[in-house]
Amino acid sequence: MPHIEVLPNTGAAPAPGWAYVPDTGYDPSKVAFNPKDRKRQATRQGAVPTGVELSARQLTAVQRRIAELERDNDARSGIEIPNKKTTFKTSATKKILMSAKEIRHWLDDEDALLTNKAQAPGAGARAPAGRVIKPVIGARGRRGTLTATTVPSTPVQPSTPATNTPRALTPSVPAFPSSVAGSQDKTLEIRTAVPAPLDMEKLEALLAAPPLPYAAARVGPPAAGGPPQRLFCDTCGYWGRVKCLKCGARVCGLECKGKHDQSMCTRF
Amino acid sequence: MPPKGWRKAAHDPVATQTLVLDNGACTLKAGFASAAAAPSYDDCRIIPNCIAKGRDKRVYIASDLEKCTNFGEMAFRRPVERGFIVNWEAEKAIWEHEFLEGKGGLGCDPKETNLVLAEAPNCPVQLQKNCDEMVFEEFEFATYYRSIGPALNAYNDLPFSASDSPETSLLPPECLLLIDTSYSHTTITPLYNGRPIHSAIRRMSVGGKLLTNYLKELSSTRHINMLDETYLLNEIKEAVSFVSPSFKTDLERTWKGGLSDRREVDPSIVLDYVLPNYEHSAHGFARPHDPIKARRKLLQPLDGPREDILPVGNERFAVPELLFTPTDIGLQEAGLPEAIMQSLSVLPAALQAGMLANMVVVGGNSLIKGFMERLETDLRQLTPSNIPLRIARAPDPIKHTWLGGARLAHDRDILRSVVVTRAQYQERGSTWLGKWFAGGDAK
Ligand SMILES: [Zn+2]
Numbered sequence: 001m002p003h004i005e006v007l008p009n010t011g012a013a014p015a016p017g018w019a020y021v022p023d024t025g026y027d028p029s030k031v032a033f034n035p036k037d038r039k040r041q042a043t044r045q046g047a048v049p050t051g052v053e054l055s056a057r058q059l060t061a062v063q064r065r066i067a068e069l070e071r072d073n074d075a076r077s078g079i080e081i082p083n084k085k086t087t088f089k090t091s092a093t094k095k096i097l098m099s100a101k102e103i104r105h106w107l108d109d110e111d112a113l114l115t116n117k118a119q120a121p122g123a124g125a126r127a128p129a130g131r132v133i134k135p136v137i138g139a140r141g142r143r144g145t146l147t148a149t150t151v152p153s154t155p156v157q158p159s160t161p162a163t164n165t166p167r168a169l170t171p172s173v174p175a176f177p178s179s180v181a182g183s184q185d186k187t188l189e190i191r192t193a194v195p196a197p198l199d200m201e202k203l204e205a206l207l208a209a210p211p212l213p214y215a216a217a218r219v220g221p222p223a224a225g226g227p228p229q230r231l232f233c234d235t236c237g238y239w240g241r242v243k244c245l246k247c248g249a250r251v252c253g254l255e256c257k258g259k260h261d262q263s264m265c266t267r268f
Numbered sequence: 269m270p271p272k273g274w275r276k277a278a279h280d281p282v283a284t285q286t287l288v289l290d291n292g293a294c295t296l297k298a299g300f301a302s303a304a305a306a307p308s309y310d311d312c313r314i315i316p317n318c319i320a321k322g323r324d325k326r327v328y329i330a331s332d333l334e335k336c337t338n339f340g341e342m343a344f345r346r347p348v349e350r351g352f353i354v355n356w357e358a359e360k361a362i363w364e365h366e367f368l369e370g371k372g373g374l375g376c377d378p379k380e381t382n383l384v385l386a387e388a389p390n391c392p393v394q395l396q397k398n399c400d401e402m403v404f405e406e407f408e409f410a411t412y413y414r415s416i417g418p419a420l421n422a423y424n425d426l427p428f429s430a431s432d433s434p435e436t437s438l439l440p441p442e443c444l445l446l447i448d449t450s451y452s453h454t455t456i457t458p459l460y461n462g463r464p465i466h467s468a469i470r471r472m473s474v475g476g477k478l479l480t481n482y483l484k485e486l487s488s489t490r491h492i493n494m495l496d497e498t499y500l501l502n503e504i505k506e507a508v509s510f511v512s513p514s515f516k517t518d519l520e521r522t523w524k525g526g527l528s529d530r531r532e533v534d535p536s537i538v539l540d541y542v543l544p545n546y547e548h549s550a551h552g553f554a555r556p557h558d559p560i561k562a563r564r565k566l567l568q569p570l571d572g573p574r575e576d577i578l579p580v581g582n583e584r585f586a587v588p589e590l591l592f593t594p595t596d597i598g599l600q601e602a603g604l605p606e607a608i609m610q611s612l613s614v615l616p617a618a619l620q621a622g623m624l625a626n627m628v629v630v631g632g633n634s635l636i637k638g639f640m641e642r643l644e645t646d647l648r649q650l651t652p653s654n655i656p657l658r659i660a661r662a663p664d665p666i667k668h669t670w671l672g673g674a675r676l677a678h679d680r681d682i683l684r685s686v687v688v689t690r691a692q693y694q695e696r697g698s699t700w701l702g703k704w705f706a707g708g709d710a711k
């Protein structure tokens with residue numbers, strides 16, 4: 001886990017969408033990491049569910065839709081504050097109050113900061129993480145190996161490119177290995193109401209572990225082997241049993257297909 | 269802990285009254301706490317955390333909205349995004365309007381007030397720093413404690429039946445799994461003796477905001493363009509949605525059938541929501557679906573009295589279903605029951621059972637009909653049957669985090685042990701403060 005620390009602000013105020021970071025000799029073009037490349041990350045994360053074939057265009061559409069559903073502020077709401085005061089008590093609060101950055105800028109900044117930390121020589125990977133955060137990295141290592149057939153018993157070295165990017169820290173496969181094993185297996189390691197005694201040292205390490213970055217705290221996808229993704233009729237919300245051959249949308253039957261062709265089909 | 273007698277020092281930097289603030293994206297939960305009286309839900313006010321602009325261009329700041337009767341095409345500016353205070357220009361205007369001004373506000377003098385502020389978990393460090401600087405440099409509060417909201421809940425009594433829990437005390441339970449399903453997202457936080465286990469905190473992207481936006485999207489593509497009616501769709505969501513105990517059955521009951529096999533939709537599920545026209549009615553209402561009236565609507569004259577109806581069928585349960593099956597919209601996240609398991613999987617086995625026996629749910633989505641029952645049923649299926657499950661919703665799930673903070677502030681010794689004074693901040697700066705609140709530095 002990369003150690004997070006506030007970097008001194010160099011030069012001008014950060015522009016929305018990206019951040020100035022100290023030059024450490026690291027060349028981003030050489031490590032093929034691009035925080036804007038949601039699609040590739042999604043693929044890497046296992047965002048493409050098994051059993052559902054999505055074209056690149058459809059995947060983009062799904063992601064655009066989710067982004068729209070997650071939107072906090074109307075794009076159109078340029079609401080000015082009445083009787084706005086233009087005095088600021090300190091230069092720090094002036095900078096904060098004048099800032100027009102949105103949450104995505106701050107999250108991108110955090111991503112960039114972590115990437116930079118992880119890629120800087122000797123950062124994050126070794127250092128204090130060893131003792132304190134070991135169980136977490138171990139768990140994440142398992143989750144990170146989406147396509148591997150064997151589960152590594154040791155933490156994945158965070159120096160491999162896949163685990164270096166903050167996005168890749170997002171849990172990809174649920175951490176409890178037993179759940180994937182078979183249908184008889186329940187998801188937790190507990191089998192009895194009286195579990196093994198508490199290892200106080202391990203517990204103290206857990207309690208001392210710092211908060212995760214925003215992206216890493218995101219919940220992982222459902223367990224592999226669970227029910228397949230459900231598909232619904234675009235027109236009425238019933239099961240999407242029929243696929244429109246022109247645009248790939250789902251409809252429930254002929255009646256909804258008719259409505260779909262009339263007004264909703266996106267490819268003519 | 270300060271030495272005995274410290275309180276009698278010439279000037280106590282810890283003020284008598286504390287403003288406790290759960291600064292949500294949709295609403296602020298705010299009120300004073302002091303050592304004098306034990307706090308209750310009644311001491312907490314719920315205030316819209318937004319600046320809104322109506323069709324008539326009139327601008328409403330926060331609680332001004334209570335006076336509004338026309339929410340048509342109302343636009344909202346929200347300072348909190350994804351649960352974090354992002355736009356301080358707007359948040360400052362709202363705080364000043366609600367807390368500092370005497371007229372209509374709480375009339376609070378920050379220099380004579382402590383601030384206990386709840387934040388969402390996993391906040392970017394830079395945003396925390398902005399918040400700390402605003403609190404001490406712009407508002408100049410006397411002392412300040414910033415905590416993740418879920419952790420404040422450890423100061424509340426467990427909402428299980430009285431025989432289960434010890435007498436009212438501020439001693440946090442050994443294990444507490446706090447599930448917060450609110451506007452911005454749904455988070456799961458395991459706490460041990462009141463301390464959050466940060467590496468096990470998990471967040472689902474689904475919250476009340478996403479549900480409202482989803483209902484807005486579905487209604488707009490299927491019936492009437494409602495894309496500018498966020499307020500109304502939120503109202504409809506709160507009025508009609510329920511979590512289905514059996515999604516497949518309910519989906520069948522709301523289907524009109526195919527061309528050759530027509531079906532009668534179940535009138536106990538399919539409703540007509542009569543939309544407010546904002547001239548004679550400020551709010552709408554739901555009634556059982558009437559196919560004749562719904563059809564006649566199309567023949568109503570464009571001017572003159574008319575009744576606009578939004579039919580709501582499977583949307584009633586397909587929308588809150590996202591809390592349990594986010595993949596229904598292609599969102600590759602586990603649903604809440606499995607997300608809880610993902611969080612627990614980080615913990616040693618010895619704690620997992622304790623957490624499952626002490627699950628508390630807060631946040632407005634938990635009020636959706638059927639939510640608690642479905643959560644318990646689904647959790648039961650994911651856990652071995654010999655592990656006892658105990659889960660309860662807080663008596664007031666919206667104000668519960670606030671109440672936890674108020675109970676902390678009511679206890680002077682606890683309050684004193686967690687706050688940072690303005691003098692300490694001025695001496696050591698915001699980077700130190702950030703580390704102190706993250707538990708990584710000595711005071
Ligand atoms: Zn259909």
Ligand SMILES: [Zn+2]
Nearest residue numbers: 244246247265
């Ligand atoms: Zn089509």
